[in-house]
Amino acid sequence: MARSMEKYLRPEVVTTPFCPGCGHGVLMGSLLRAIDQLGLDMDQTVFVSGIGCAAWIPSPNFAADTLHTLHGRAVAFASGVKKANPDLKVIVVSGDGDLASIGGNHLIHAARRNLDLTVICANNMIYGMTGGQMAPTTPQGHLTATSVKGNPYRPFDLSKLVKGAGAPYVARGAVVRPYELIGYLKKAIASEEFAFVEVMSPCPTQYGRRNKYDSPGAMYDRLGEMCANFSDADCPLPEGALPLGEF
Ligand SMILES: Cc1ncc(C[n+]2csc(CCOP(=O)(O)OP(=O)(O)O)c2C)c(N)n1
Ligand code: SF4
Numbered sequence: 001m002a003r004s005m006e007k008y009l010r011p012e013v014v015t016t017p018f019c020p021g022c023g024h025g026v027l028m029g030s031l032l033r034a035i036d037q038l039g040l041d042m043d044q045t046v047f048v049s050g051i052g053c054a055a056w057i058p059s060p061n062f063a064a065d066t067l068h069t070l071h072g073r074a075v076a077f078a079s080g081v082k083k084a085n086p087d088l089k090v091i092v093v094s095g096d097g098d099l100a101s102i103g104g105n106h107l108i109h110a111a112r113r114n115l116d117l118t119v120i121c122a123n124n125m126i127y128g129m130t131g132g133q134m135a136p137t138t139p140q141g142h143l144t145a146t147s148v149k150g151n152p153y154r155p156f157d158l159s160k161l162v163k164g165a166g167a168p169y170v171a172r173g174a175v176v177r178p179y180e181l182i183g184y185l186k187k188a189i190a191s192e193e194f195a196f197v198e199v200m201s202p203c204p205t206q207y208g209r210r211n212k213y214d215s216p217g218a219m220y221d222r223l224g225e226m227c228a229n230f231s232d233a234d235c236p237l238p239e240g241a242l243p244l245g246e247f
Contacts, residue, residue, distance in 0.1 A: 001016075001028070001029055001032075001074045002083065003041065003062065003218075004036075004056070005029065005032040005033065005036065007061055007063070008032045008035060008036070008042065008062060008064075008223065009061055009062065009063055010040045010060065010061060010062070010063050011059035012058065012082075013060070013061045013097070013108045013155065015186045015196065016028065016056070016061065016075045017053070018056070019052065019204065020201060020204075020216065021164045021202070021204040021208075021215075021217075021219075021220075022053070022128075022198050022201075022202070022204065022205070022216075023122070023124065023199075023200070023201030023203070024053055024054050024201055024242070026124055026175035026178060026201070027054075027057060027120075027122055027181075027199050027201050028061070028102055029059045029122065029178075029179050030181045030182050030185060031057070031058075031093070031177070031200075032062075033178075033182050034043045034182045034185035034186045034189060035189070036199050037182070037186060038090065038186055038189055038190060040189065041089075042062070042063060042064040043064070043199035043232045044063045044087065044088055044089055045064050045088065045089045045090075045091060046064070046066070046067065046076045046078075046088050046090050046091070046189070047059065047062055047064055047065070047066045047067070047091050047093060048066075048067045048069060048075075048077050048078040048087070048091070048092045048093075049067070049068055049069065049075035049089065049092065049093050049094045049098075049101065050069055050071050050072055050073060050093035050094040050095070050098035050103060051064070051068075051069075051071035051072075051096065051098060051129070052097055052098045052127070052130075053072070053096060053124075053128040053129045053203075054067060054093065054094050054095035054096075054098065054121075054122035054201070055074070055093070055094050055098060056129075056228045057093045057122065058091070058093045058168055060121065063104050067081070069225075071098060071102055072098055072101070072102030072103035073103065073106065074092045074094045074098060074099065074103060074106075075092055075099070075103060075117070076103075076105035076106045078090045078092045078110075078117050078119075079106075079110060079115055079117065080163065081115060082115060082116060084162060086116070089118070089189070089212075090116070090117050090118070091117075091119075091120065091189065092117060092118065092119040092120065093120045093122070094120075094121065094122070094156040095121070095122050095123075095124065095127075095128070095129075096122070096124065096125065096135050096136070096137040096158065096210040097126075097127040097133075097135045097136075097137075099119065099121045100121065100135070100136050100137060100156055100158055101135055101136050101160075102200060102212075103195065104136070106246075107162065107165075108139050108161065108162065108165040110167075110194060111162050111165035111166050111167040111194050111196065112165050112166045113188055113194075114166060114167075114168065114193055114194045115194055115234070116192050116193060116197070117194055118189050118191065118193070118197075119162075119195070119196045119197070120185065120188070120196075120197050120199060121196070121201050121208055122201040123137055123158060123198050123199060123201060124200075124201075124202060124206075124207060125137045125138050125139060125142070125155070125204050125207060126138060126144055126203055127201040127206075128207070129207065131145050132137065132144050132145040132203075132205075132206030132207065132210060133145050134146045134147045134151050134153075134205075135155075136153075136155060136156050137155045137156055137158060138151045138153075138155055138174075139151065139155055139230055140152070140153065140154055140155065142207075142211055143211050144206075144207075144210060145147065145206075145210075145230045155230060156232070158172075158198045158200045159163065159171070159172045159196070159247050162196045162198075162247055163169040163187025165214045166194075167193075167194045167195065167196050168191070168193040168194060168195070169188055169191045169193065169194070169195035169196065169246070170195075170196045170198075170246070170247040171184035171187070171188065171196075171197050171198070171246045172184075172197075172198040172199075172200070172224055172242075172244050172245065172247070173185075173197060173198070173199050173200070173244055174199065174201075174224075174227050174242070174244060175200065175202070175220075175222050175223075176200075176220050176223075176224040176227065177227060177244065180193050180244065181197075181231075183198060184197050184246065185197055187246075198231065200227075200244075202219040202220060202223060203214065204216035204219055206228040207219075213239075223239065223242075226240060226241060226242040227241075227242050227244050228241040228242065228243055228244065229243075229244055229245050230243035230244070230245050
């Protein structure tokens, strides 16, 4: 973490809880840079997370009010905070398992209701914290602790799901493209409507090892190769490309 970002961290924070090479640390740094560039008042901001590795991004690290809630219920808690005090900026940061599996119903209905929340989903395509179980975002055929012969199911396209549910602002970024990611995070935070940013954030420990990546670097390289900006493309994306951009 750059020293200039330390002012946004609680003084007792000396390290993050993430494994070496985890994408969540890059997302954490990108989010703080977005906050810094916007000049966001941390005293008027509440960060809400569920349970999972990604849920440790804001809590207990950020020097602001942080709510570390129940698994899957971050959006429900955030909705309550916003209703109770509409002047607060409410930012949810959690994982794909937390937000899209057990918490999927809260997510789509908050988008449908267009609540003024910013929801940032760290998508590592697996349940990292609990041992690498299959998530609703795990690509078909990929290996997890609960799909040792390959996931037989189709994954959610999370950004399209939330867009389809009615969210006015939806973007997908990746930790391998931090400058674009910071731009999406800034727009989402500045929005006064429901804003959703899906962030592709590799989990080398649970996902990378099972899917035969030699190192975290190899996972980042592969993610970088897959990323394609769909907004500039007039033609269909190549097979296997991961579309990034604003939906
Ligand atoms: C009600 C309930 N069910 C299950 C769990 C176990 N659990 C904790 S975190 C988690 C999944 C986390 O995955 P994700 O949100 O993708 O975050 P990651 O760890 O991958 O960053 C699960 C299943 C729990 N804590 N509470
Ligand atoms: S288990 Fe995966 S998601 Fe969790 S901290 Fe380690 S690398 Fe990151």
